[in-house]
Amino acid sequence: MHWIALRWSLESGSPEEAQPLPTPEALGWWALQYTPHVAWQDEALMLEVSACERLWGGRSSLMRQLAHENPAPGAVMRGAQGATSLIALARLRLFERNESRPKDIPAGLPLDTLSAAREHLDLLARLGCRTWGDVAALPRGGLTRRFGAALREALDVAWGLRPESHHWLTLPDVFEQKLELPALAETAPELMWSANRLLTALQFWLRARQRGARALELQWTLDLKRFNGVNLPPHQQVTVRTAEPTQDMAHLRRLLSEKLALTTLAAPASWLRLRTLETDPWAGASTSFLPEDNRKGDKLHEMVERLSVRLGPQQVVVPVSRADHRPERKQAWRPALQKDTALPGTRKEAKETAKAKAAASQPDALYPPWLLPEPLLLEMDGERPCYRGALSKLIGPQRVEAGWWGGKEDGGQPAMRDYYVAESPEAGLVWIFRERPSAGFSPGEVRWYLQGFYA
Template sequence: MLWAALLLPSAPDAESPPIDAVRGLSLWCLQFTPRVAIVEESAVVMELKASVRLFGGGKALRARVEEEAKDLGVTQVSWAPTSLAAVAFARAGVPNGFREPLDRLLDRLPMSCLVGVTRHEATLSRIGCRTLGDVRKLPRGGLSRRFDKELLCQLDQAYGLLPEAHERVVMPETFRSRLELPSRIEHAPAILFGARRLLMQLCGWLTARHAGVTTCTLKWCHDVMRSKTAGDGGELTIRTAEPMRDLEHLSRLLAEHLAKVELKAPVGDLELLADDVIPLEERSASLIPDPRAGDESLTLVLERIAARLGADKVLRPVTGEDHRPEWSVHWQPAPLPHPRQLARQDELPQPNFLLDKPLRLDTHENRPRFQGPLQLITGPHRVEGGWWHRVSAEEGATALNVQRDYWVANSAYAGTLWIYQERLADDQTAWYLQGRFA
């Protein structure tokens, strides 16, 4: 068995850490294994033997747990063959319970490392006991008669002589976690330090549920010593373009939003809620390393820029089901809706850039010219219709009807162009430049 015990610092006026912090830590642990339990409301233990291969081996798993646990405020992570032994090692500051035989390491620990023994520490110290090994040397019959059964039970479970039974942490259907800040915060960007811990808990919960979040809300409560006009607190909603559980991106996105917030009073408590949770389709890892795997996608980059400059400052094209080039693409603020909501693009070649207004071309012997003669490559592609769109004008309603033959043309100086031929009222034709290919 491979048990890990994680300890949080105790509150200044209490013997154990806040229960909200312990429960939040247990939610983060669920991403590694479902066998997570809270021991004596002060420590979180998890059994990781079955997860070693999944996370790249025991050494990699230990390194990841210990490194990420620091950001959650964990002061000690210890490893042992039993859960109570891991908790005892964590309280004694011993990180590795596998370097020597278990009984030899436990025998050297003080009695305060096991709660079942600590309750009788005063009595046991008067008869010369200082360590767990001293207690084990006492006659078992006398211990069972003079003390409660919890003392011997915890000793036997810690040493692996009796099976352990813990009430596992049940994964909640919704995520809601609170954090009491160690000191009052007066500037909104400083909230990110505490909010990142809540985001780590959220990402752990999402990983355990194989899901991602598209909307989450960060709430804060003002200090009780506040003005009447400040209110109880405030909140901030974060939205993402696609379901995700990327801690770094969520942190950067939150930082951009917090930079625009001005607190009305000092903040003492934070709360994070996951509003929209969507299941994710997991992708199998490739056996061939992909150097691009660590790059941030364009969607995430645009999302962060939109959070900084405003959604109306970052636009992306959305295709529509219309054969007229002027109406086939619409510009919407980023981020885009889900890809399944987008219309399919025409399979015919379309230009990368359209002119705001078509440019009439010069002709020679009814052949179009633009910086010299144009060579027609493909076409014609006839577009006719649009009578359903009308605009009001001073002289009356004008139909946006078009009758055009589109061509892909090549210019020796301007590159590949998108032009069309339009039939005029006097049975004449005119050529126009509509767009360019990149």
């Protein structure tokens, strides 16, 4: 067995520059990438690495790797090693006190470095015990009767006479962490300082689970039940959604900041909770050796997400193809962060995608770059439609029959049309169509509509 004990302490500096330490759970999740045997023991994080140290090039190489990948850049990480967890922890305590280690380990270790002996230090000192070896030399029966079984068991573990028992850390299936704010938050932006600790923990969880965040909920507990005579809910929350799975905490931090900047607290907040609503498998970030593929700046979807948060989800929309041959219904607009209703991989989605592609790919169609929101009924000059003068048909007809499968809830009456590219004396090239007589009106009536313009 071989153990490594780690502990973090904040560097001295101005409080404004101090960065919060990750939560204890987050530090444990970070350590799980090096060994599956991780546990908290008193003030230190313990790693049992005997079965995996060769994968990291040996103990010295592993210690350098741990120091290089310090999960808390604003804190000092100290570490020590030992054959048992108690020895590693004792050596860490000596290192923090700038004391040299004794030659005889564990017998020569100072007694105050053993947690099980701390409540008995005064009595043991009167008995002349200063080190672990002094206490271990006392009669077993008398030591157990006088000081309890915990001290004797701890000494047996230190000498390897008894197996160690720990509550090993594991990764939860869903991320959810809660922490108490250092002071009551009066405004929503004040929550970001503590939210950074939760985001750091989220990053460790996502990396360990190989997942990317799609939706997060930040919730805070209100410290008052009533304010100005109005009953208050126990919690408030904001939700952040992304178009693609992400492990980029800087991007999530900006989205949360934008959300909180538009939020008003109903009362001071005392607790904060962050949890994942949706996650997807993480495929990793793709890179390229070509310099033009590694451009600086934000990605397009990240900018869209920030604008959606800042301006409102209904103000930033994207086009969506529809499985319909009617030009006015081939494309719709939806909020950029709205999730598709069809589940990926289902037959329904595959069928709708195929229909949309078939409706959009017609080689004989010359669609104009500009469509009117609604077709415009044209006046007639005898048998010729008019728009800023009589129109001359140039190309056509292109026949469309669609919409027969639905009613008004699916876009109105069926469309039975013949499309033409025509020329107007003043407007130039236009796109018109004629409703066929079988479309629901008398055979003698012919109606022409303008639907688009060509540049």
